[in-house]
Amino acid sequence: xxxxxxxxxxxxxxxxxxxxxxxxxxxxxxxxxxxxxxxxxxxxxxxxxxxxxxxxxxxxxxxxxxxxxxxxxxxxxxxxxxxxxxxxxxxxxxxxxxxxxxxxxxxxxxxxxxxxxxxxxxxxxxxxxxxxxxxxxxxxxxxxxxxxxxxxxxxxxxxxxxxxxxxxxxxxxxxxxxxxxxxxxxxxxxxxxxxxxxxxxxxxxxxxxxxxxxxxxxxxxxxxxxxxxxxxxxxxxxxxxxxxxxxxxxxxxxxxxx
Amino acid sequence: xxxxxxxxxxxxxxxxxxxxxxxxxxxxxxxxxxxxxxxxxxxxxxxxxxxxxxxxxxxxxxxxxxxxxxxxxxxxxxxxxxxxxxxxxxxxxxxxxxxxxxxxxxxxxxxxxxxxxxxxxxxxxxxxxxxxxxxxxxxxxxxxxxxxxxxxxxxxxxxxxxxxxxxxxxxxxxx
Numbered sequence: 001x002x003x004x005x006x007x008x009x010x011x012x013x014x015x016x017x018x019x020x021x022x023x024x025x026x027x028x029x030x031x032x033x034x035x036x037x038x039x040x041x042x043x044x045x046x047x048x049x050x051x052x053x054x055x056x057x058x059x060x061x062x063x064x065x066x067x068x069x070x071x072x073x074x075x076x077x078x079x080x081x082x083x084x085x086x087x088x089x090x091x092x093x094x095x096x097x098x099x100x101x102x103x104x105x106x107x108x109x110x111x112x113x114x115x116x117x118x119x120x121x122x123x124x125x126x127x128x129x130x131x132x133x134x135x136x137x138x139x140x141x142x143x144x145x146x147x148x149x150x151x152x153x154x155x156x157x158x159x160x161x162x163x164x165x166x167x168x169x170x171x172x173x174x175x176x177x178x179x180x181x182x183x184x185x186x187x188x189x190x191x192x193x194x195x196x197x198x199x200x201x202x203x204x205x206x207x208x209x210x211x212x213x214x215x216x217x218x219x220x221x222x223x224x225x226x227x228x229x230x231x232x233x234x235x236x237x238x239x240x241x242x243x244x245x246x247x248x249x250x251x252x253x254x255x256x257x258x
Numbered sequence: 259x260x261x262x263x264x265x266x267x268x269x270x271x272x273x274x275x276x277x278x279x280x281x282x283x284x285x286x287x288x289x290x291x292x293x294x295x296x297x298x299x300x301x302x303x304x305x306x307x308x309x310x311x312x313x314x315x316x317x318x319x320x321x322x323x324x325x326x327x328x329x330x331x332x333x334x335x336x337x338x339x340x341x342x343x344x345x346x347x348x349x350x351x352x353x354x355x356x357x358x359x360x361x362x363x364x365x366x367x368x369x370x371x372x373x374x375x376x377x378x379x380x381x382x383x384x385x386x387x388x389x390x391x392x393x394x395x396x397x398x399x400x401x402x403x404x405x406x407x408x409x410x411x412x413x414x415x416x417x418x419x420x421x422x423x424x425x426x427x428x429x430x431x432x433x
Contacts, residue, residue, distance in 0.1 A: 042278045057389050057403070059381040061344045068368055069314045074349040087388060103349075105381030106389075107408070140297050149300035152291055158397025159304035195311035210339040210382070212394055 038049065046154040047192055047247070048219035050229050051128050054252040055213040058083055058126035060105035062205035062214060065104060069204035071183075071194065078179040079103065080130065080190040081205050086256050087111045094256045096243040127257050128207070128214065131156065131177040131190035132246030139169035139178060139189075148187065153218075154196055154247060160186050174242045192216060220249065268274055273286045318342050326396060328424050336404075336426030339396065345423075346370050379417045384408050 066081045067074050082101035088094050095111040109116055137156045140148050147163040150156050158169075163186035170178040170187055181188035193203035197216060200206075206214045217224030226249075229235065230257070233248040239258070291298040321342040323330030325412050332338055348354055353371040360366035385405035393403035413418070 055390060055394065057382055060387070061341075061381070064349065065315055065341075065343065065347070068343075068347055069312075070351065085388075104377070106386065107377060107380035107384045109386050118387040121387040124386075126388070137297060144300075146288065146299045148298040149304075150294075151305060152298070157300075157304065157308050159301055160307065161304070162301055191308055191311075194308040196313055198309050198312070201313065207315055207317055208341050208344055210337075210341070210344070211390075212339070 002225070004215050028089045033086045043220060044152070045221075046219045047133060047197060047216065048154070048226050048230070049133070049192065049248040050215040050217075050226050050235065050251065051248060052213045052215075052251040053125050053127050055211045056083065056126040056128055057211055058085060058106035059210075060102035061163075061208045061210070062105040062128060063101055065204040065208035066190075069196075070191070072188070073182055074103070076182050077101070078182065078188070080177075080188070081117070082129055084127045084129060084257075085111060085124065086127060086254065087116075089116070089120050090122045090255055091120075091163060092122075096256075096258075125252070125254060125257070127250070127253070128205075129175065129177070129238075130248060131192075132244065132248045133190075133192060135245035135247065136243065138242070138244055142168040142172045144168065152196075155192050156189065157191055157194065158187050158189060160184050163187055174239050174244065261431055312367060315341070315343050315347070316366060319348075320364075320366070331422075331424045334425065336395075337424065340382075343368060345373055348373070375415050376417055379423075380408050 054087075060083055063079060063082055066072070067079065070080055072078060072080060077100070079101035081107075082098050082103075084096060084098045085097055085102075085106060086094065097112045099113070109118060109121070133155055135154065137148075137150055140150060140156060144166060145162060145164055147159040148156065148169055149159070165180065165185050165187065167180065167187065170180060173189075178187055178189045180186075193201075193205075193216075196203055203214075203216045206216050215225045215229065217226035219226055219230065221227055229251070230249060233251060235251055236253050237246045237249055238253075239246070285301050285303075287302040288300070289302060290300075291302075307330045318329060318332065318341055332340075332342075348369040348371040351369050353373070354369035355372060356370035360370065383405050385407050389403075389405060391403055391405075392400050417423070420429060421427070
């Protein structure tokens with residue numbers, strides 16, 4: 001057979017491309033399939049949370065109830081759930097604060113302790129925060145002793161009897177949701193009130209919210225309110241760029257929220 | 259046998275020691291559910307610990323078992339969604355003042371008392387420019403959320419002097 005140099009290179013290239021590119025890469029993706037790749041609703045039982053910031057008045061009753069329910073000493077500066085206040089002034093300045101984690105609520109227009117006139121405020125909102133119960137929790141990956149883990153239904157818990165208190169998980173949470181518990185001397189975090197949701201109750205923070213700003217439920221149960229909101233409304237998550245796949249969804253966030 | 263084998267025995271002994279120590283030290287219920295060693299490697303007993311954590315907030319239905327008229331009043335007014343415990347659970351155990359020991363009777367663990375401070379009502383009702391101005395009422399739908407300026411609305415008086423907190427209205431005498 002007579003092969004020119006050019007033909008050899010051409011055929012060689014085709015052969016190399018043919019072996020490198022898998023058949024599936026040539027398939028044309030339908031938009032639905034592409035969307036499901038970005039955010040699949042998993043089929044297994046999975047807890048998730050919805051926070052409607054447009055309803056939150058910043059009374060902090062959730063933070064109070066959480067502390068009492070979960071035995072986090074009330075007058076310490078650590079909290080499983082807290083509320084942040086974001087205020088943008090008319091001159092464009094953004095002030096963010098969360099005095100005492102808002103467990104005593106917001107009763108004054110005094111971001112960062114400095115009272116300001118109502119007329120100076122351009123916009124503002126309250127953002128309740130809690131553990132995002134990530135699908136890929138970066139806090140769990142760094143535990144050197146296997147003392148923190150994700151349950152089958154998607155809640156990240158701490159094994160208090162096994163935690164050595166090294167604090168890696170606390171520094172590795174992009175949402176600052178973990179802290180050092182002053183009494184057990186272990187890492188601690190929001191559990192979605194695992195003792196309540198597994199008994200069919202609502203979490204303490206959901207129950208204590210008079211404004212319906214919080215919802216907890218199964219993400220894949222068509223009867224749950226969380227499912228209904230996620231499948232009909234526009235929601236977003238905090239810090240998606242970390243790739244943790246957080247499962248606390250927010251309604252009405254703003255670009256000043258971080 | 260050549261002396262060159264000695265380090266090999268040392269290494270083997272170390273491996274055996276490690277494996278034995280591991281069997282002794284690692285609790286037997288340590289395992290990875292679904293073979294997920296990355297996220298689900300844990301002591302299975304820990305899940306039970308969290309499931310058994312005591313439930314403390316029992317909601318208005320619990321208080322309403324004994325305080326029937328108050329629950330009725332509450333359900334008929336603006337505070338129908340405000341849990342008793344929001345205002346009556348005391349974070350300061352000294353403020354506990356419930357005449358009946360609920361812990362003894364029904365294993366209820368929170369400290370119940372009465373907070374008459376204006377600060378309590380201000381948590382929801384103080385007017386802030388960024389506080390949502392509407393409220394989703396379970397029956398009436400979206401209504402105006404009523405806020406007051408605490409510096410102007412009858413300052414230095416207890417809110418409960420004039421307002422009936424449970425019905426979210428007024429004391430009959432003040433009407």
